[in-house]
Amino acid sequence: MWPDRVGVPAGRGPYSDRMLSSTPRTRHSRMKENGRTDPADLRAVLAAGRIAHLGVLVDGHPMVVPTVYGFDDERIYLHGSVASRSLTTGAEVCVTVTVFDGLVLARSVFEHGVNYRCAMIYGVPEWVRDDEAKRHGLRVLTEHVAPGQWDYARQPSRKELAATALLVLSLDEASVKVSDGPPDDGDSPDAALGLWAGRLPVVTTWGEPIPDPALPSGIAVPPHIAAREHTEI
Protein backbone atom coordinates (compact mmCIF):
# COMPACT_ATOMS: atom_id res chain seq x y z
CA MET A 1 0.00 0.00 0.00
CA TRP A 2 0.96 3.57 -0.59
CA PRO A 3 3.42 4.57 1.98
CA ASP A 4 5.14 1.26 2.18
CA ARG A 5 7.23 2.94 -0.45
CA VAL A 6 8.06 5.82 1.76
CA GLY A 7 10.40 3.64 3.69
CA VAL A 8 11.79 4.27 7.06
CA PRO A 9 15.47 3.90 7.53
CA ALA A 10 15.42 1.83 10.61
CA GLY A 11 18.75 1.63 12.30
CA ARG A 12 21.87 3.45 13.33
CA GLY A 13 25.28 3.54 11.84
CA PRO A 14 28.66 5.16 11.78
CA TYR A 15 29.22 7.13 8.65
CA SER A 16 32.50 6.42 6.95
CA ASP A 17 34.00 6.60 3.53
CA ARG A 18 32.76 3.11 2.91
CA MET A 19 29.42 2.73 4.48
CA LEU A 20 26.45 4.37 6.07
CA SER A 21 24.19 2.59 8.47
CA SER A 22 25.20 0.19 11.09
CA THR A 23 23.43 1.29 14.24
CA PRO A 24 20.02 -0.26 14.88
CA ARG A 25 18.10 2.75 13.64
CA THR A 26 20.05 3.41 10.47
CA ARG A 27 20.15 -0.26 9.55
CA HIS A 28 17.49 -0.94 6.99
CA SER A 29 15.08 -3.36 8.54
CA ARG A 30 12.24 -2.47 6.20
CA MET A 31 12.36 -2.03 2.45
CA LYS A 32 15.94 -3.19 2.37
CA GLU A 33 16.02 -2.96 -1.40
CA ASN A 34 15.73 0.80 -1.09
CA GLY A 35 18.55 1.25 1.41
CA ARG A 36 21.77 2.94 0.40
CA THR A 37 25.04 2.57 2.21
CA ASP A 38 27.36 4.85 0.23
CA PRO A 39 28.03 8.28 1.75
CA ALA A 40 27.91 9.68 -1.79
CA ASP A 41 24.22 8.83 -1.77
CA LEU A 42 23.76 10.86 1.40
CA ARG A 43 25.45 13.85 -0.20
CA ALA A 44 23.37 13.41 -3.37
CA VAL A 45 20.13 13.57 -1.39
CA LEU A 46 21.30 16.58 0.61
CA ALA A 47 22.38 18.28 -2.62
CA ALA A 48 18.97 17.70 -4.21
CA GLY A 49 16.88 18.85 -1.25
CA ARG A 50 16.26 22.40 -0.11
CA ILE A 51 14.13 22.06 3.02
CA ALA A 52 14.98 19.84 5.98
CA HIS A 53 12.55 18.71 8.65
CA LEU A 54 14.16 18.96 12.07
CA GLY A 55 12.72 16.74 14.77
CA VAL A 56 13.30 17.87 18.33
CA LEU A 57 11.84 17.01 21.70
CA VAL A 58 9.77 19.67 23.42
CA ASP A 59 8.45 18.83 26.86
CA GLY A 60 8.99 15.19 26.06
CA HIS A 61 7.03 15.28 22.80
CA PRO A 62 8.30 15.38 19.24
CA MET A 63 8.11 18.61 17.27
CA VAL A 64 8.97 18.72 13.57
CA VAL A 65 9.96 22.05 12.07
CA PRO A 66 10.98 22.89 8.51
CA THR A 67 14.17 24.81 7.85
CA VAL A 68 16.67 25.48 5.09
CA TYR A 69 20.07 23.90 5.47
CA GLY A 70 23.51 23.61 3.98
CA PHE A 71 26.21 21.01 4.33
CA ASP A 72 29.88 20.37 3.84
CA ASP A 73 31.80 17.09 3.83
CA GLU A 74 31.24 16.36 7.48
CA ARG A 75 28.36 18.45 8.78
CA ILE A 76 24.91 19.79 8.11
CA TYR A 77 24.08 23.36 9.16
CA LEU A 78 20.62 24.48 10.22
CA HIS A 79 19.35 27.82 11.30
CA GLY A 80 18.87 27.50 14.99
CA SER A 81 16.20 30.08 15.60
CA VAL A 82 13.54 27.55 14.74
CA ALA A 83 14.78 25.40 17.56
CA SER A 84 16.24 27.92 19.94
CA ARG A 85 13.17 28.06 22.12
CA SER A 86 12.70 24.36 22.14
CA LEU A 87 16.04 22.66 21.71
CA THR A 88 17.54 21.22 24.85
CA THR A 89 21.31 21.35 24.88
CA GLY A 90 22.73 17.89 24.56
CA ALA A 91 19.52 16.38 23.26
CA GLU A 92 19.36 14.27 20.15
CA VAL A 93 17.63 15.43 17.02
CA CYS A 94 16.68 13.83 13.73
CA VAL A 95 17.07 15.81 10.53
CA THR A 96 15.18 14.43 7.54
CA VAL A 97 15.54 15.65 3.96
CA THR A 98 13.04 14.24 1.50
CA VAL A 99 12.86 14.75 -2.25
CA PHE A 100 9.51 13.71 -3.68
CA ASP A 101 10.11 12.36 -7.18
CA GLY A 102 6.70 11.10 -8.22
CA LEU A 103 3.85 8.66 -7.87
CA VAL A 104 3.88 4.96 -8.62
CA LEU A 105 0.47 4.15 -10.05
CA ALA A 106 -0.10 0.42 -9.99
CA ARG A 107 -2.98 -1.85 -11.06
CA SER A 108 -4.13 -2.21 -7.47
CA VAL A 109 -4.40 0.51 -4.86
CA PHE A 110 -2.42 -1.76 -2.55
CA GLU A 111 0.64 -1.53 -4.79
CA HIS A 112 0.53 2.23 -5.20
CA GLY A 113 3.48 4.11 -3.89
CA VAL A 114 5.82 7.02 -4.06
CA ASN A 115 9.25 7.47 -5.58
CA TYR A 116 11.46 9.52 -3.35
CA ARG A 117 14.93 10.13 -2.02
CA CYS A 118 15.26 10.47 1.73
CA ALA A 119 18.13 11.09 4.11
CA MET A 120 17.81 10.91 7.89
CA ILE A 121 20.59 12.21 10.09
CA TYR A 122 20.74 11.58 13.83
CA GLY A 123 22.87 13.18 16.47
CA VAL A 124 23.34 15.83 19.07
CA PRO A 125 23.68 19.20 17.37
CA GLU A 126 25.84 22.02 18.65
CA TRP A 127 25.42 25.74 18.52
CA VAL A 128 28.03 27.39 16.31
CA ARG A 129 29.50 30.17 18.47
CA ASP A 130 32.78 31.06 16.83
CA ASP A 131 32.42 33.92 14.33
CA GLU A 132 34.49 32.32 11.61
CA ALA A 133 32.79 28.96 11.97
CA LYS A 134 29.44 30.71 11.87
CA ARG A 135 30.41 32.61 8.77
CA HIS A 136 31.45 29.33 7.13
CA GLY A 137 28.19 27.64 8.07
CA LEU A 138 26.06 30.53 6.86
CA ARG A 139 27.96 30.69 3.61
CA VAL A 140 27.47 26.97 3.08
CA LEU A 141 23.77 27.29 3.89
CA THR A 142 23.27 30.34 1.67
CA GLU A 143 25.18 28.85 -1.24
CA HIS A 144 23.22 25.62 -1.05
CA VAL A 145 19.88 27.38 -1.35
CA ALA A 146 20.83 30.46 -3.34
CA PRO A 147 24.18 29.94 -5.03
CA GLY A 148 25.92 33.20 -5.82
CA GLN A 149 24.08 35.24 -3.21
CA TRP A 150 26.80 35.05 -0.56
CA ASP A 151 29.12 37.07 -2.79
CA TYR A 152 26.38 39.18 -4.42
CA ALA A 153 24.43 40.33 -1.37
CA ARG A 154 25.81 42.17 1.64
CA GLN A 155 27.40 39.64 3.97
CA PRO A 156 26.48 39.54 7.65
CA SER A 157 27.94 42.17 9.94
CA ARG A 158 29.38 41.11 13.29
CA LYS A 159 26.18 42.26 14.92
CA GLU A 160 24.07 40.20 12.50
CA LEU A 161 26.33 37.20 13.01
CA ALA A 162 25.86 37.51 16.75
CA ALA A 163 22.09 37.67 16.25
CA THR A 164 22.06 34.49 14.20
CA ALA A 165 21.63 31.12 15.86
CA LEU A 166 23.25 28.41 13.79
CA LEU A 167 23.11 24.70 14.53
CA VAL A 168 25.60 22.16 13.27
CA LEU A 169 25.19 18.40 13.24
CA SER A 170 27.69 15.75 12.24
CA LEU A 171 26.82 13.57 9.24
CA ASP A 172 28.29 10.58 11.09
CA GLU A 173 25.05 8.78 11.73
CA ALA A 174 22.81 8.79 8.72
CA SER A 175 20.51 6.62 6.71
CA VAL A 176 19.51 7.00 3.07
CA LYS A 177 16.65 5.47 1.15
CA VAL A 178 15.84 5.83 -2.49
CA SER A 179 12.83 4.46 -4.33
CA ASP A 180 12.74 5.00 -8.08
CA GLY A 181 11.15 2.06 -9.82
CA PRO A 182 7.99 1.36 -11.80
CA PRO A 183 5.01 -0.42 -10.24
CA ASP A 184 5.81 -4.00 -9.38
CA ASP A 185 2.49 -5.66 -10.09
CA GLY A 186 3.20 -6.02 -13.81
CA ASP A 187 3.54 -9.77 -13.43
CA SER A 188 0.76 -10.21 -10.91
CA PRO A 189 -2.77 -11.47 -11.68
CA ASP A 190 -3.81 -7.80 -11.65
CA ALA A 191 -1.98 -7.29 -14.93
CA ALA A 192 -4.90 -9.08 -16.59
CA LEU A 193 -7.20 -6.22 -15.56
CA GLY A 194 -5.88 -4.26 -18.54
CA LEU A 195 -5.40 -1.10 -16.49
CA TRP A 196 -2.79 1.53 -17.23
CA ALA A 197 0.08 1.55 -14.77
CA GLY A 198 3.21 3.61 -14.53
CA ARG A 199 4.82 6.59 -12.92
CA LEU A 200 3.68 10.19 -12.67
CA PRO A 201 6.85 12.21 -12.09
CA VAL A 202 7.10 15.40 -10.10
CA VAL A 203 8.92 18.22 -11.88
CA THR A 204 10.22 20.97 -9.61
CA THR A 205 11.85 24.00 -11.18
CA TRP A 206 12.66 27.58 -10.32
CA GLY A 207 10.21 30.04 -11.80
CA GLU A 208 10.65 33.52 -13.17
CA PRO A 209 12.28 35.91 -10.69
CA ILE A 210 9.81 38.45 -9.27
CA PRO A 211 11.40 41.82 -8.51
CA ASP A 212 10.78 43.38 -5.11
CA PRO A 213 8.08 46.04 -5.65
CA ALA A 214 10.41 48.39 -3.76
CA LEU A 215 13.16 47.91 -6.34
CA PRO A 216 14.03 51.02 -8.39
CA SER A 217 13.75 50.53 -12.13
CA GLY A 218 16.90 49.75 -14.03
CA ILE A 219 18.32 47.07 -11.72
CA ALA A 220 18.51 43.91 -13.79
CA VAL A 221 18.21 40.39 -12.45
CA PRO A 222 21.84 39.30 -11.99
CA PRO A 223 23.03 36.42 -14.17
CA HIS A 224 23.45 33.95 -11.28
CA ILE A 225 19.75 34.32 -10.48
CA ALA A 226 18.46 34.65 -14.05
CA ALA A 227 20.30 31.46 -15.01
CA ARG A 228 18.26 29.42 -12.55
CA GLU A 229 14.91 30.12 -14.23
CA HIS A 230 13.32 26.90 -15.49
CA THR A 231 16.19 24.80 -14.14
CA GLU A 232 15.43 21.88 -11.92
CA ILE A 233 15.62 22.40 -8.20
Place this chain on the structure above:
Amino acid sequence: MWPDRVGVPAGRGPYSDRMLSSTPRTRHSRMKENGRTDPADLRAVLAAGRIAHLGVLVDGHPMVVPTVYGFDDERIYLHGSVASRSLTTGAEVCVTVTVFDGLVLARSVFEHGVNYRCAMIYGVPEWVRDDEAKRHGLRVLTEHVAPGQWDYARQPSRKELAATALLVLSLDEASVKVSDGPPDDGDSPDAALGLWAGRLPVVTTWGEPIPDPALPSGIAVPPHIAAREHTEI
Protein backbone atom coordinates in the same frame (compact mmCIF):
# COMPACT_ATOMS: atom_id res chain seq x y z
CA MET B 1 18.79 35.51 8.49
CA TRP B 2 17.52 32.75 6.27
CA PRO B 3 15.46 30.42 8.27
CA ASP B 4 13.95 33.07 10.46
CA ARG B 5 11.39 32.92 7.72
CA VAL B 6 10.79 29.26 8.24
CA GLY B 7 8.90 30.01 11.37
CA VAL B 8 8.04 27.67 14.10
CA PRO B 9 4.49 27.56 15.26
CA ALA B 10 5.09 27.70 18.92
CA GLY B 11 2.05 26.88 20.97
CA ARG B 12 -0.90 24.62 21.40
CA GLY B 13 -4.52 25.12 20.67
CA PRO B 14 -7.90 23.58 20.29
CA TYR B 15 -9.02 23.54 16.72
CA SER B 16 -12.48 24.91 16.19
CA ASP B 17 -14.53 26.47 13.49
CA ARG B 18 -13.24 29.82 14.58
CA MET B 19 -9.66 29.47 15.51
CA LEU B 20 -6.56 27.37 15.50
CA SER B 21 -3.85 27.72 18.08
CA SER B 22 -4.34 28.35 21.69
CA THR B 23 -2.13 25.85 23.47
CA PRO B 24 1.41 26.99 24.28
CA ARG B 25 2.97 25.20 21.37
CA THR B 26 0.51 26.21 18.67
CA ARG B 27 0.43 29.81 19.84
CA HIS B 28 2.67 31.85 17.60
CA SER B 29 5.42 33.20 19.77
CA ARG B 30 7.79 33.80 16.89
CA MET B 31 7.01 35.39 13.54
CA LYS B 32 3.53 36.26 14.66
CA GLU B 33 2.84 38.04 11.42
CA ASN B 34 2.99 34.68 9.65
CA GLY B 35 0.61 32.87 11.95
CA ARG B 36 -2.81 31.79 10.75
CA THR B 37 -5.72 30.98 12.99
CA ASP B 38 -8.45 29.98 10.54
CA PRO B 39 -9.02 26.22 10.11
CA ALA B 40 -9.54 26.91 6.40
CA ASP B 41 -5.84 27.80 6.27
CA LEU B 42 -4.98 24.43 7.76
CA ARG B 43 -7.07 22.66 5.14
CA ALA B 44 -5.50 24.77 2.40
CA VAL B 45 -1.99 23.75 3.44
CA LEU B 46 -2.96 20.09 3.72
CA ALA B 47 -4.63 20.29 0.31
CA ALA B 48 -1.50 21.78 -1.26
CA GLY B 49 0.99 19.33 0.27
CA ARG B 50 1.63 15.74 -0.72
CA ILE B 51 4.24 14.50 1.74
CA ALA B 52 4.00 14.81 5.52
CA HIS B 53 6.87 14.48 7.95
CA LEU B 54 5.83 12.41 10.94
CA GLY B 55 7.78 12.96 14.12
CA VAL B 56 7.74 10.10 16.61
CA LEU B 57 9.75 9.13 19.65
CA VAL B 58 11.95 6.07 19.36
CA ASP B 59 13.86 5.03 22.46
CA GLY B 60 13.37 8.52 23.78
CA HIS B 61 14.76 10.24 20.69
CA PRO B 62 12.91 11.97 17.87
CA MET B 63 12.64 10.27 14.50
CA VAL B 64 11.20 12.08 11.49
CA VAL B 65 9.81 9.98 8.65
CA PRO B 66 8.19 11.07 5.40
CA THR B 67 4.87 9.63 4.35
CA VAL B 68 1.94 10.39 2.10
CA TYR B 69 -1.28 11.38 3.78
CA GLY B 70 -4.90 12.24 3.24
CA PHE B 71 -7.39 14.17 5.32
CA ASP B 72 -11.07 14.79 5.84
CA ASP B 73 -12.82 17.47 7.84
CA GLU B 74 -11.64 16.22 11.20
CA ARG B 75 -8.68 13.91 10.72
CA ILE B 76 -5.44 13.27 8.91
CA TYR B 77 -4.62 9.73 7.79
CA LEU B 78 -1.10 8.37 7.54
CA HIS B 79 0.19 5.04 6.50
CA GLY B 80 1.28 3.40 9.66
CA SER B 81 3.89 1.00 8.42
CA VAL B 82 6.48 3.74 8.56
CA ALA B 83 5.83 4.04 12.24
CA SER B 84 4.66 0.59 13.16
CA ARG B 85 8.04 -0.52 14.41
CA SER B 86 8.65 2.66 16.29
CA LEU B 87 5.36 4.14 17.36
CA THR B 88 4.47 3.64 20.98
CA THR B 89 0.74 3.33 21.55
CA GLY B 90 -0.58 6.38 23.32
CA ALA B 91 2.47 8.50 22.51
CA GLU B 92 2.20 11.93 20.99
CA VAL B 93 3.37 12.66 17.48
CA CYS B 94 3.85 15.78 15.42
CA VAL B 95 2.86 15.76 11.76
CA THR B 96 4.30 18.59 9.67
CA VAL B 97 3.31 19.40 6.10
CA THR B 98 5.44 22.01 4.38
CA VAL B 99 4.98 23.52 0.94
CA PHE B 100 8.11 25.32 -0.25
CA ASP B 101 7.01 28.26 -2.40
CA GLY B 102 10.25 30.02 -3.15
CA LEU B 103 13.23 32.05 -2.04
CA VAL B 104 13.26 35.59 -0.73
CA LEU B 105 16.43 37.18 -2.06
CA ALA B 106 17.18 40.36 -0.16
CA ARG B 107 19.94 42.98 -0.34
CA SER B 108 21.67 41.47 2.67
CA VAL B 109 22.24 37.81 3.40
CA PHE B 110 20.77 38.44 6.84
CA GLU B 111 17.37 39.28 5.33
CA HIS B 112 17.24 36.29 3.00
CA GLY B 113 14.44 33.87 3.61
CA VAL B 114 11.97 31.36 2.32
CA ASN B 115 8.34 31.64 1.36
CA TYR B 116 6.42 28.61 2.52
CA ARG B 117 3.19 27.25 3.88
CA CYS B 118 3.47 24.99 6.89
CA ALA B 119 0.98 23.08 9.03
CA MET B 120 1.91 21.28 12.23
CA ILE B 121 -0.52 18.90 13.84
CA TYR B 122 -0.04 17.47 17.33
CA GLY B 123 -1.78 14.63 19.03
CA VAL B 124 -1.96 10.98 19.91
CA PRO B 125 -2.71 8.99 16.78
CA GLU B 126 -4.75 5.83 16.71
CA TRP B 127 -4.56 2.74 14.59
CA VAL B 128 -7.54 2.37 12.33
CA ARG B 129 -8.78 -1.18 12.91
CA ASP B 130 -12.31 -1.24 11.60
CA ASP B 131 -12.49 -2.37 7.96
CA GLU B 132 -14.89 0.31 6.83
CA ALA B 133 -13.01 3.07 8.63
CA LYS B 134 -9.80 1.80 7.10
CA ARG B 135 -11.36 1.75 3.66
CA HIS B 136 -12.49 5.35 4.18
CA GLY B 137 -9.04 6.46 5.31
CA LEU B 138 -7.27 4.72 2.46
CA ARG B 139 -9.68 6.20 -0.04
CA VAL B 140 -9.11 9.67 1.37
CA LEU B 141 -5.35 9.14 1.29
CA THR B 142 -5.35 7.73 -2.24
CA GLU B 143 -7.63 10.42 -3.60
CA HIS B 144 -5.52 13.17 -2.09
CA VAL B 145 -2.37 11.97 -3.77
CA ALA B 146 -3.76 10.34 -6.89
CA PRO B 147 -7.32 11.52 -7.50
CA GLY B 148 -9.31 9.07 -9.59
CA GLN B 149 -7.17 6.06 -8.75
CA TRP B 150 -9.42 4.71 -6.00
CA ASP B 151 -12.13 4.06 -8.56
CA TYR B 152 -9.81 3.23 -11.45
CA ALA B 153 -7.44 0.75 -9.80
CA ARG B 154 -8.41 -2.46 -8.04
CA GLN B 155 -9.49 -1.60 -4.52
CA PRO B 156 -7.97 -3.38 -1.52
CA SER B 157 -9.17 -6.90 -0.74
CA ARG B 158 -10.01 -7.80 2.84
CA LYS B 159 -6.63 -9.47 3.11
CA GLU B 160 -4.86 -6.37 1.81
CA LEU B 161 -6.85 -4.18 4.17
CA ALA B 162 -5.79 -6.37 7.05
CA ALA B 163 -2.17 -6.07 5.95
CA THR B 164 -2.32 -2.29 5.88
CA ALA B 165 -1.48 -0.27 8.97
CA LEU B 166 -3.28 3.04 8.90
CA LEU B 167 -2.86 5.81 11.45
CA VAL B 168 -5.41 8.53 12.10
CA LEU B 169 -4.83 11.76 13.98
CA SER B 170 -7.34 14.43 14.93
CA LEU B 171 -6.86 17.89 13.43
CA ASP B 172 -7.89 19.41 16.76
CA GLU B 173 -4.50 20.74 17.72
CA ALA B 174 -2.77 22.41 14.84
CA SER B 175 -0.74 25.42 13.91
CA VAL B 176 -0.36 27.03 10.51
CA LYS B 177 2.22 29.48 9.24
CA VAL B 178 2.42 31.11 5.85
CA SER B 179 5.15 33.38 4.56
CA ASP B 180 4.61 34.87 1.13
CA GLY B 181 6.04 38.36 0.96
CA PRO B 182 8.86 40.12 -0.87
CA PRO B 183 12.12 40.97 0.90
CA ASP B 184 11.66 43.53 3.62
CA ASP B 185 14.88 45.48 3.36
CA GLY B 186 13.60 47.68 0.54
CA ASP B 187 13.50 50.67 2.86
CA SER B 188 16.68 49.86 4.76
CA PRO B 189 20.08 51.50 4.19
CA ASP B 190 20.94 48.39 2.13
CA ALA B 191 18.57 49.60 -0.60
CA ALA B 192 21.28 52.12 -1.52
CA LEU B 193 23.57 49.24 -2.51
CA GLY B 194 21.71 49.07 -5.81
CA LEU B 195 21.42 45.29 -5.67
CA TRP B 196 18.60 43.31 -7.25
CA ALA B 197 16.18 41.88 -4.73
CA GLY B 198 13.02 39.87 -5.09
CA ARG B 199 11.56 36.42 -5.04
CA LEU B 200 12.55 33.26 -6.88
CA PRO B 201 9.43 31.10 -6.95
CA VAL B 202 9.36 27.33 -6.91
CA VAL B 203 7.16 25.77 -9.57
CA THR B 204 6.13 22.18 -8.91
CA THR B 205 4.12 20.35 -11.54
CA TRP B 206 3.29 16.81 -12.55
CA GLY B 207 5.37 15.61 -15.47
CA GLU B 208 4.55 13.34 -18.37
CA PRO B 209 3.23 9.93 -17.27
CA ILE B 210 5.78 7.14 -17.81
CA PRO B 211 4.16 3.80 -18.66
CA ASP B 212 5.26 0.73 -16.73
CA PRO B 213 7.72 -1.14 -19.01
CA ALA B 214 5.63 -4.23 -18.29
CA LEU B 215 2.51 -2.60 -19.75
CA PRO B 216 1.19 -4.23 -22.94
CA SER B 217 0.87 -1.84 -25.87
CA GLY B 218 -2.50 -0.33 -26.55
CA ILE B 219 -3.40 0.68 -22.99
CA ALA B 220 -3.77 4.45 -23.04
CA VAL B 221 -3.10 6.76 -20.13
CA PRO B 222 -6.55 7.27 -18.59
CA PRO B 223 -7.94 10.83 -18.71
CA HIS B 224 -7.78 11.39 -14.95
CA ILE B 225 -4.03 10.83 -15.06
CA ALA B 226 -3.33 12.47 -18.43
CA ALA B 227 -5.17 15.62 -17.28
CA ARG B 228 -2.67 16.16 -14.47
CA GLU B 229 0.33 16.59 -16.78
CA HIS B 230 1.84 20.08 -16.42
CA THR B 231 -0.67 21.02 -13.74
CA GLU B 232 0.58 22.40 -10.48
CA ILE B 233 0.97 19.98 -7.61
